[in-house]
Amino acid sequence: MPSDPEPAPREDPGTGAPAAPPARPDGDPMVIVDGLHVTYRVLGAEDEPGRVRRILRHGRPRPREIHALRGVSFVLRRGEAVGVVGSNGSGKSTLLRSIAGLLPGDRGDVFTCGQPVLLGVNAALMDDLTGERNIVLGCLAMGMPLSEVRAKYDDVVEFSGLGKFIDMPMRTYSTGMAQRLRFAIATAQTSEILMIDEALATGDARFRRRSEDRLKELREEAATVVLVSHSLETIEETCDRTIWLDHGRVRLDGPSADVVAAYRDEHE
Numbered sequence: 001m002p003s004d005p006e007p008a009p010r011e012d013p014g015t016g017a018p019a020a021p022p023a024r025p026d027g028d029p030m031v032i033v034d035g036l037h038v039t040y041r042v043l044g045a046e047d048e049p050g051r052v053r054r055i056l057r058h059g060r061p062r063p064r065e066i067h068a069l070r071g072v073s074f075v076l077r078r079g080e081a082v083g084v085v086g087s088n089g090s091g092k093s094t095l096l097r098s099i100a101g102l103l104p105g106d107r108g109d110v111f112t113c114g115q116p117v118l119l120g121v122n123a124a125l126m127d128d129l130t131g132e133r134n135i136v137l138g139c140l141a142m143g144m145p146l147s148e149v150r151a152k153y154d155d156v157v158e159f160s161g162l163g164k165f166i167d168m169p170m171r172t173y174s175t176g177m178a179q180r181l182r183f184a185i186a187t188a189q190t191s192e193i194l195m196i197d198e199a200l201a202t203g204d205a206r207f208r209r210r211s212e213d214r215l216k217e218l219r220e221e222a223a224t225v226v227l228v229s230h231s232l233e234t235i236e237e238t239c240d241r242t243i244w245l246d247h248g249r250v251r252l253d254g255p256s257a258d259v260v261a262a263y264r265d266e267h268e
């Protein structure tokens with residue numbers, strides 16, 4: 001088979017000199033976030049004094065608005081591992097939930113190449129059902145087709161390490177056992193776009209090690225990884241690039257070493 005011709009070197013149109021290499025990796029775009037705004041509307045919140053008078057005057061209270069993301073834009077490419085840092089309430093979880101399609105934006109757009117998986121959103125498991133039934137329901141609730149649930153069922157049971165407790169109702173599980181089951185269900189999914197919210201707390205030391213290994217495996221399988229963490233060490237170790245969110249806006253976006261150093265300067 002004839003080989004493709006060598007691509008011609010790119011040239012600066014003004015000088016004819018070879019153009020500078022692009023600042024970002026050249027992988028295909030996997031996620032495009034374009035001018036995204038997300039506002040929560042909370043009914044029943046008291047946003048100003050005199051609420052009783054206002055209810056009487058207007059009939060019903062206005063919902064309180066929390067503008068969590070204020071015009072966030074970036075592109076994530078194939079092959080990137082991107083950290084997201086920011087103080088409490090800066091909008092990190094909101095951003096991940098929007099990319100996962102769990103939260104509609106009120107302005108702007110999110111485009112993704114395939115369905116991203118967000119780890120850290122706990123499957124809503126039911127206390128009165130057995131571990132077995134929760135696995136099936138939890139996987140279906142995450143959008144897995146039944147054929148895939150069947151194919152992965154044994155692995156999920158094995159990974160949960162619940163042994164004979166698997167056919168007992170969940171209300172008989174200790175907190176750690178329930179966490180293990182949740183983690184096993186959450187990580188049954190694979191996707192090219194994997195987003196991990198660090199809030200994924202998991203059981204005892206042995207299970208934590210297994211969870212870390214499993215997350216590593218998933219990261220290796222995924223094409224693009226987004227990690228939200230308050231641990232700057234984890235971000236530096238895992239991610240080449242980091243986005244710093246501040247009051248719902250991108251404050252900095254660049255190589256992790258630079259962004260983490262700037263973030264540390266302000267916060268430590």
Ligand SMILES: Nc1ncnc2c1ncn2[C@@H]1O[C@H](COP(=O)(O)OP(=O)(O)OP(=O)(O)O)[C@@H](O)[C@H]1O
Nearest residue numbers: 040042066068086087088089090091092093094095
């Ligand atoms: N379900 C919700 N209803 C109303 N407001 C919310 C909701 N979830 C988050 N918020 C608000 O949106 C803003 C961003 O919250 P978000 O959870 O995205 O921040 P975060 O950076 O992930 O915080 P943390 O580091 O504490 O997890 C905050 O002001 C928060 O109070």
